[in-house]
Amino acid sequence: MPSVVNFSKEATVYLADNASSDDSISFVQQFFPEVVVVQNESNGGYARGYNEALAKIDADIYCLLNSDVEVTENWLSPIVNIFKNHEEVAAVQPKILDFKKKTHFEYAGAAGGYIDKLGYPYCRGRIFETLEKDNGQYNDTTSIFWASGACLFIRKRVFEEVGKLDEDFFAHQEEIDLCWRIQNHEYKIMYEGSSVIYHLGGATLDTMNPKKTFLNFRNSLYLLLKNVPGYQVWWLLFLRMILDGIAALRFIVQGKSSHFIAIFKAHIDFYANFYSFVKKRKKLSKKGKYYSLFSVVWQYFILKRRHFTQL
Secondary structure, eight states, X not given: OHHHHHTOTTSOOEEEEOSOSSSHHHHHHHHOTTSEEEEOSSOOHHHHHHHHHHTTOOXXXXXXXXXXXXXXXXOSHHHXXXXXXXXXXXXXXXXXXXXXXXXXXXXXXXXXXXXXXTSOEEETTEETTEEOBOSSTTOSEEEOSBOOTTEEEEEHHHHXXXXXXXXXXXXXXXXXXXXXXXXXXXXXXXXXXXXXXXXXXXXXXXTTOHHHHHHHHHHHXXXXXXXXXXXXXXXXXXHHHXXXXXXXXXXXXXXXXXXXXXXXXXXXXXXXXXXXXXXXHHHHTTTOOOOOOSOHHIIIIISOOOSGGXX
């Protein structure tokens, strides 16, 4: 909060409180009185939490910023300039480095997100568990497939035009779904390397929390069923089911039975909500695009290519 308040003088800072049960609100009101508090009545996760909070905020550009982010001086200007000069741009992400290891990129977004042929998300600067050192290799401005929900700038009118965040996701990968829909409406997603933030990561759900495993596996299936166009979605889902099974067995071998159960529950939840997502799919299928050309799984695990520039 101190960095956001100090380096965001040209913006209004809001705290979207998702029905917190601690002293978050009183703390902010006492030490950061310039911050406007927007209170939600319940905890609807990332998706519903932002949908409800943003409905109460009047602004041309939103920045959806996680609470575990430290921003830097002049982080806003380069991104605001993109919006001013490019009407076709609907969303922008800054460079996201690791708060715990500031020389390296951070898992949730790094230097902009992409999605592979099998529907696995990856980033410039981060492929699976490999995080690249920041040597200035991504100090550019470029188009990307998805912008990280840890710090997502988006035009209000586009956010509303495409249907906001899908609340059935609750949390994790809902920003990829949003960006997919944005591009289907012929807008662009951009990355701006001269804007830098540091993300702690795992402050809401730790990486090894089974709940995170559940949401990631379930929401990945939601994402594909909803957005992959044509008949290819069915073979892709079948293949992902097999790969999910392999991942589940790997957790068993590692002695992580809670994560095995999380994947099982993720598939059960997916089946339970299958038809509701088929209905969503039908509304989008005429516009649907699929951008992937290769498998990052093959590149990473078989060909041992660990960096984005090697793909």
